[in-house]
Amino acid sequence: GAVVSQHPSRVICKSGTSVKIECRSLDFQATTMFWYRQFPKQSLMLMATSNEGSKATYEQGVEKDKFLINHASLTLSTLTVTSAHPEDSSFYICSAPGLAEYNEQFFGPGTRLTVL
Amino acid sequence: GQNIDQPTEMTATEGAIVQINCTYQTSGFNGLFWYQQHAGEAPTFLSYNVLDGLEEKGRFSSFLSRSKGYSYLLLKELQMKDSASYLCAALDSNYQLIWGAGTKLIIKP
Numbered sequence: 001g002a003v004v005s006q007h008p009s010r011v012i013c014k015s016g017t018s019v020k021i022e023c024r025s026l027d028f029q030a031t032t033m034f035w036y037r038q039f040p041k042q043s044l045m046l047m048a049t050s051n052e053g054s055k056a057t058y059e060q061g062v063e064k065d066k067f068l069i070n071h072a073s074l075t076l077s078t079l080t081v082t083s084a085h086p087e088d089s090s091f092y093i094c095s096a097p098g099l100a101e102y103n104e105q106f107f108g109p110g111t112r113l114t115v116l
Numbered sequence: 117g118q119n120i121d122q123p124t125e126m127t128a129t130e131g132a133i134v135q136i137n138c139t140y141q142t143s144g145f146n147g148l149f150w151y152q153q154h155a156g157e158a159p160t161f162l163s164y165n166v167l168d169g170l171e172e173k174g175r176f177s178s179f180l181s182r183s184k185g186y187s188y189l190l191l192k193e194l195q196m197k198d199s200a201s202y203l204c205a206a207l208d209s210n211y212q213l214i215w216g217a218g219t220k221l222i223i224k225p
Binding site for chain 1: 160203216
């Protein structure tokens, strides 16, 4: 199946710094990628839909100026958490739809962000 | 509104069978997914149903009833490695995934 990678897998940073997370589709092109956030013992929460060559679509309640998304190529989307605070500590996961007609999602391995 | 309901936690014995239920209410429907998620890892795809009936894939089977807004995931011959969270997600009319909160399955020897 399709492979999606994410980097870094784990990051610890100080409050106020910015963190960039990369999501790559390794063996297929993805015009659309999805960014999720998952708090402990909770389900995935869709943050935004990343569209190659255009602006991302953010879900209600997600600050677009805080979570900057760039989808500059067909295989790379980045999420930058700007001025991170402890409440931003979470598991961030990206996904990309595969080639199956039913829109199966292929997930990256996730990035564990801890803001001190 | 759109909603997915599934039990928070279930416990089963190694070698046994367990059924995890999921009910959904969505604006339109384009299929239902089941994903497995081990702690600290991303979800992995298990199954997709869009037509009524049972889909079998090895030890795992998934059932869908569109008229009832109901699905279940059936796991047979349980193994310790099956301990994980199982996420139910429905695809709405806009092809957006609506996620359940997940069912934590605990397997005991």
